[in-house]
Amino acid sequence: ETGVTQTPRHLVMGMTNKKSLKCEQHLGHNAMYWYKQSAKKPLELMFVYNFKEQTENNSVPSRFSPECPNSSHLFLHLHTLQPEDSALYLCASSQGGAQETQYFGPGTRLLVL
């Protein structure tokens, strides 16, 4: 498999649940990103990782907890989410910093009940 993959593609969870989103890139890139796409809003950066180190946290609430165990994998751990957190969560990767082309996964559509 090539490119950037994300699992699951769809997720429904209650506000008391704990779940995780997974992203994997097969491109040999060293930077990975989490983005959020809410209805009627621009794509919004959440976190940036470079060489497994978090280099950007865009004021994201602590109920979202990222994890980057290696340069190929990125997780987003979710706990005690709110209905307004329902959105499309996209992962991306790039070779180098933000000036480089980013390659996106297909996203996880999350619904919080």
Place this chain on the structure above:
Amino acid sequence: ILNVEQSPQSLHVQEGDSTNFTCSFPSSNFYALHWYRWETAKSPEALFVMTLNGDEKKKGRISATLNTKEGYSYLYIKGSQPEDSATYLCAFVDGNKLVFGAGTILRVKS
């Protein structure tokens, strides 16, 4: 707060028409601007990364220009086809991150 504006918000054209839309961004501290195409139910796909004032890039029927001094970029599509229907996003490089505009939704009718 850094603002990236795209206009128009949506556009409906006939097959064969040429069209263009705009991305406006801060003219100070410019580093790079990205253009992406996002088709429904697919991943955003990179079109261009533009870095130099006056730059013009082309990919098939799609081209883009950049004016960093006045803070805008144009995306042009020549002879639009139904498969060009998508949301076109621009993103401004702000330090370590991309700041996206809301996008222009293009619908091409056959």
